[in-house]
Amino acid sequence: MFRLAVKSVKHNPKRLVLTAVAVALGVALAAATFTLTNALSGGFSKLFDEIYAGTDVIVEEAPDELGDSEDPFAATDAIFAHGDVDDVAAVDGVASAWGGRQVSGTVLAADFEPSNDVMAAGGAPSQIFNWAGDPRVDQATLIEGEGPASDDEIVLDVDAAPRLGYALGDTVSISTDIGVEEFTLVGLVRFGESNSLQGATLAYMTDARSAAINGDDGYDQISVIVEDGADASAVAEAIDEILPEGTRAITGEDKAAEQTAQFDEILQYIDIFAIAFALIALFVGAYIIVNTFRIIVTQRTREFGLLRAIGVSGRQLRTMILLEALVVAVVSATIGIVVGYLGALGLSVVVEALSGEIFGTVTLPIDAVVWGYVLGALVTIVAAIMPAIHASTISPMEALRESATESKKPLRLRNIVGGALTLLGVVAIVVGLYMGIEKPYIPVGAGAMILIIGVTLLAAQVLVPLAYALKAMLTRIFRVDGKLAANNIHREPRRSANTAAALMIGVMLLALVATFTESMKSLVTEQFQGNNADFFVFSAQGAIPEGALEVIEGEDGVAYVTSTGLGTVLLDGEATAVGVIDPDTAELAFDYNNEPDFDQMDGGAFIDPSMVDAGFEVGDELMLEGAEGTATLTVTGRYLNEGDAQVWVDEETGHALLGDYPIVQSMVVLDDGVDPEAAQDQLLDALAVDYPLLVLQSPGEFEQLANQFIDLLLGVISAMLGAALIIALLGVANTLLLSVTERTREIGLLRAVGVRRRSIRRMIRIESMVMAVFGTVLGMILGVGLGAALVRALEDFGFTTITVPWAWLALYTIAAAIAGVVAAWWPAHRAAKMDILEAIAFDG
Amino acid sequence: MTTTLIETPRTSVAVAASMRGGTKTYGHGDAEVRALDGIDVDVATGEFTAIMGPSGSGKSTLLHTLAGLDRLTAGQSWIGDQELSRLSEDKITQVRRDKIGFVFQAFNLIPSLSARENITLPLDISGRRVEQAWFDEVIGILGLGDRLTHLPAELSGGQQQRVAVARALVARPELIFADEPSGNLDSRSGGELLAFMRRAVTDFGQTIAMVTHDPTAASFADRVLFLADGRIVDEMRDPTAELVLDRMKQMGH
Numbered sequence A: 001m002f003r004l005a006v007k008s009v010k011h012n013p014k015r016l017v018l019t020a021v022a023v024a025l026g027v028a029l030a031a032a033t034f035t036l037t038n039a040l041s042g043g044f045s046k047l048f049d050e051i052y053a054g055t056d057v058i059v060e061e062a063p064d065e066l067g068d069s070e071d072p073f074a075a076t077d078a079i080f081a082h083g084d085v086d087d088v089a090a091v092d093g094v095a096s097a098w099g100g101r102q103v104s105g106t107v108l109a110a111d112f113e114p115s116n117d118v119m120a121a122g123g124a125p126s127q128i129f130n131w132a133g134d135p136r137v138d139q140a141t142l143i144e145g146e147g148p149a150s151d152d153e154i155v156l157d158v159d160a161a162p163r164l165g166y167a168l169g170d171t172v173s174i175s176t177d178i179g180v181e182e183f184t185l186v187g188l189v190r191f192g193e194s195n196s197l198q199g200a201t202l203a204y205m206t207d208a209r210s211a212a213i214n215g216d217d218g219y220d221q222i223s224v225i226v227e228d229g230a231d232a233s234a235v236a237e238a239i240d241e242i243l244p245e246g247t248r249a250i251t252g253e254d255k256a257a258e259q260t261a262q263f264d265e266i267l268q269y270i271d272i273f274a275i276a277f278a279l280i281a282l283f284v285g286a287y288i289i290v291n292t293f294r295i296i297v298t299q300r301t302r303e304f305g306l307l308r309a310i311g312v313s314g315r316q317l318r319t320m321i322l323l324e325a326l327v328v329a330v331v332s333a334t335i336g337i338v339v340g341y342l343g344a345l346g347l348s349v350v351v352e353a354l355s356g357e358i359f360g361t362v363t364l365p366i367d368a369v370v371w372g373y374v375l376g377a378l379v380t381i382v383a384a385i386m387p388a389i390h391a392s393t394i395s396p397m398e399a400l401r402e403s404a405t406e407s408k409k410p411l412r413l414r415n416i417v418g419g420a421l422t423l424l425g426v427v428a429i430v431v432g433l434y435m436g437i438e439k440p441y442i443p444v445g446a447g448a449m450i451l452i453i454g455v456t457l458l459a460a461q462v463l464v465p466l467a468y469a470l471k472a473m474l475t476r477i478f479r480v481d482g483k484l485a486a487n488n489i490h491r492e493p494r495r496s497a498n499t500a501a502a503l504m505i506g507v508m509l510l511a512l513v514a515t516f517t518e519s520m521k522s523l524v525t526e527q528f529q530g531n532n533a534d535f536f537v538f539s540a541q542g543a544i545p546e547g548a549l550e551v552i553e554g555e556d557g558v559a560y561v562t563s564t565g566l567g568t569v570l571l572d573g574e575a576t577a578v579g580v581i582d583p584d585t586a587e588l589a590f591d592y593n594n595e596p597d598f599d600q601m602d603g604g605a606f607i608d609p610s611m612v613d614a615g616f617e618v619g620d621e622l623m624l625e626g627a628e629g630t631a632t633l634t635v636t637g638r639y640l641n642e643g644d645a646q647v648w649v650d651e652e653t654g655h656a657l658l659g660d661y662p663i664v665q666s667m668v669v670l671d672d673g674v675d676p677e678a679a680q681d682q683l684l685d686a687l688a689v690d691y692p693l694l695v696l697q698s699p700g701e702f703e704q705l706a707n708q709f710i711d712l713l714l715g716v717i718s719a720m721l722g723a724a725l726i727i728a729l730l731g732v733a734n735t736l737l738l739s740v741t742e743r744t745r746e747i748g749l750l751r752a753v754g755v756r757r758r759s760i761r762r763m764i765r766i767e768s769m770v771m772a773v774f775g776t777v778l779g780m781i782l783g784v785g786l787g788a789a790l791v792r793a794l795e796d797f798g799f800t801t802i803t804v805p806w807a808w809l810a811l812y813t814i815a816a817a818i819a820g821v822v823a824a825w826w827p828a829h830r831a832a833k834m835d836i837l838e839a840i841a842f843d844g
Numbered sequence B: 001m002t003t004t005l006i007e008t009p010r011t012s013v014a015v016a017a018s019m020r021g022g023t024k025t026y027g028h029g030d031a032e033v034r035a036l037d038g039i040d041v042d043v044a045t046g047e048f049t050a051i052m053g054p055s056g057s058g059k060s061t062l063l064h065t066l067a068g069l070d071r072l073t074a075g076q077s078w079i080g081d082q083e084l085s086r087l088s089e090d091k092i093t094q095v096r097r098d099k100i101g102f103v104f105q106a107f108n109l110i111p112s113l114s115a116r117e118n119i120t121l122p123l124d125i126s127g128r129r130v131e132q133a134w135f136d137e138v139i140g141i142l143g144l145g146d147r148l149t150h151l152p153a154e155l156s157g158g159q160q161q162r163v164a165v166a167r168a169l170v171a172r173p174e175l176i177f178a179d180e181p182s183g184n185l186d187s188r189s190g191g192e193l194l195a196f197m198r199r200a201v202t203d204f205g206q207t208i209a210m211v212t213h214d215p216t217a218a219s220f221a222d223r224v225l226f227l228a229d230g231r232i233v234d235e236m237r238d239p240t241a242e243l244v245l246d247r248m249k250q251m252g253h
């Protein structure tokens, strides 16, 4: 059987080519992602190894429930005093201990100009530390010049200096929380063995200067070198004994492993995200596979009948087709894996050329291979099952019939199943969206899938009358070509429906995302309607320095500045996001969606919908536990948008709980009568001196920025869906190609009675366009519907209006028609160039 | 069962296939067609039986129901001593595989397999070994030695039919059914094919039942059955082309 299956694939590989391409594309997507994330993981694991390579033991803040040491690059709080460093140094086995401190700041390029552009203001991140002068502690070796000896000296890594435009002796500017600080570049260092910093800038200054900038002479970490022959883990344990609460000692090796593991966890989410898109692509691919095998089974009905006549059982036939599917799957998954790997390799070269070395060696990870084959084989086999079952029911008598056509089974069963599935899908989606169950995305996702299959099944019934309705129109416009095209669609309703449905899925997802993002834009617009602020202040580095706010407040024409801070506290032992505002001014600047207004906070707390869902209500007492202290607050109101912060408190409470909390956004309100444009220039000039990386956006600019960001999101998702759409178009081409082969005799006959080549081509093109537009329209209806349901379900996040993305829908329809013509190009060409006599003699 | 049974008792002489009261109808009510209308027939082992009759008389239907490709509406049929109407589809498939060989008028071969692979296909399916000596002998007689690696599309119509006959013979079935095997061939290649079939019967004791339109083809047989309107109306032993032609003319053919 296996040999027969392989022979059959080899004998006529052309009809399977597009199927293989579809599978390969989906697999390539998954393989490329795995390869890239694997390379990223390799790159960062090397980075972490180098960061901690020389240090035997690291003493640091213990990771706690507040989870603020999750981010491997975040500057941590200064928790060690000088005395702690001395205590650690005195522990048995410790050769030397060094207090380390990170400075939050950005090294500015030599030709830096302040710009009010959020996207451009960031640049590569900087990592700035105090200089120990010991390569084992610094993890960096001086390779040119001197180390920083006096407080106005600095060293940079060898790649950053030329990149930023500095040479030894130049003045280097660093934007910090206390303003722009200037230094003289006195040396260049190499990080680890090869200075692979994944694009970051590395800088070192003296201990005193770093303490001055941070405004705190504590350390956030102590690096320990053990004596020769001493066991690092034993020393770490000894250090642990004397450490203050909330800190820990860990060996450098363990720390590197821990960081790598944490980073890999983040990468896993990328993998899952990409697999989701690969699955979508393969799901669409499955439709092509179903169609291909259906058509192949039909074309080979006589062959199968003959096999049945000479004694092959139905089961053996089924096995044979599934084996064929497996052969296709293995071949195309192999191609997909190779293509995915090469694609990832190419992409990594491009990315590294643009943004420096961030990948480790790009190798093909075992994950990519396993997932590639599993996904490829699974999708192909599952898709081939129905056609295989169909083949197994072919009676031996079929071998003796004149022509091979798909049996004209009535569509009733298909309609009943389709209707039931559609209903089931809708119910599952509604349940998921509105019933407030634990993991809503599971019923919603499953529901969407079932709905798609249901609609696909129903589409066969919709297509028949639709094609007939179109027939008159097509006949009027295109004469006999149009009539024949309509007949062709009508003739195999299942096949046409499956083809259109493949496109439907891709377009549905696009329309869904477009509906969602357009509604998001409406949300942004609405939010700005209640806005009184003249400017929004952002920092590209994260938090906004207090000093910057003082600068703004000090300018003429500024009425007041009101800021929002963020932090994490424990509520009943659970990490809870807390937002800090100034109740008196916040509401003046911005009409928050809350009840009552923030000015009624009265020293209490506001809670968001997620807290209400968790059972809290106005009048309850909340026991909050922060890093700096605890507070018991009465709930005095509700904040009605979910997703910003769970609990809102005033600044006094914020400081009591969190100490200095990061300010994430500030709003500036000008005095009456001040010209905003002039004020913006004036404020930016004032900030340029000390805080050149801050961005000041007017509401209009901010809204535009938000919309740009939303468009970017739409763009990224559309690109990821691109693979699915390409596969869907391949599906249209594939179906047409196969049915052209199937209709060889008929086309020959048409040509024999005088139909011109041009007409044949046009007939195929019309058929393709109708299917493409039909799939697109169905997809848009579904997509907008699902998008609307999603927006409704997210009401808690502030969505109020469902915006139908008309412009996008029009674009998709036009694109579909064009795509239909493109997809028909090759099949039409094939059909038109057929030799009449050969076509008529064709034994198919 | 509506037909009067056992008018002619099943004989105990070696019978390869037989039918009693075989009836096959297509369609319902006004549109009903009686393709077979109470057929009693025995195909004797080691004989070459030809089935003749006007177009639409039910020849193909008789062959198909005898061979277990199709089921009777009423009546019984046997291959050897197995009654087909009692068997499941799977069992019938097995009977076809193990006991029967086929030669059709056209489309006999799997396009993706070479001539050799097509010939050994029934053996491969049932997992039996090819008897090389027998294979060589059959190939030799049919003159296919230099065509074995060719695909069906690369063979002439006559060669394709010879490959089909070779396939039927190599598996050594108890019975070979052929439906107008020479129908698509010119008289010379048709004559050669029939001569081979005749030899298979005479030299190797192969049993063959063949449908044909052609009196010359029928003259290769030991016995000719004449069908009209789904009934057997006559039979002839040791036929010659002239006698058969006369009989056909009588039937208004």
Ligand SMILES: Nc1ncnc2c1ncn2[C@@H]1O[C@H](COP(=O)(O)OP(=O)(O)OP(=O)(O)O)[C@@H](O)[C@H]1O
Pocket (backbone or CB within 6 Å): B026, B027, B033, B034, B035, B053, B054, B055, B056, B057, B058, B059, B060, B061, B062
């Ligand atoms: N699948 C079918 N459905 C309906 N009627 C059928 C079917 N197959 C055969 N018939 C009818 O049964 C009758 C006998 O057909 P059969 O094919 O056995 O004739 P035949 O003797 O082989 O004719 P020919 O010499 O033309 O091949 C014919 O009237 C035919 O129309």
Ligand SMILES: [Mg+2]
Pocket (backbone or CB within 6 Å): B059, B060, B061
């Ligand atoms: Mg016939």
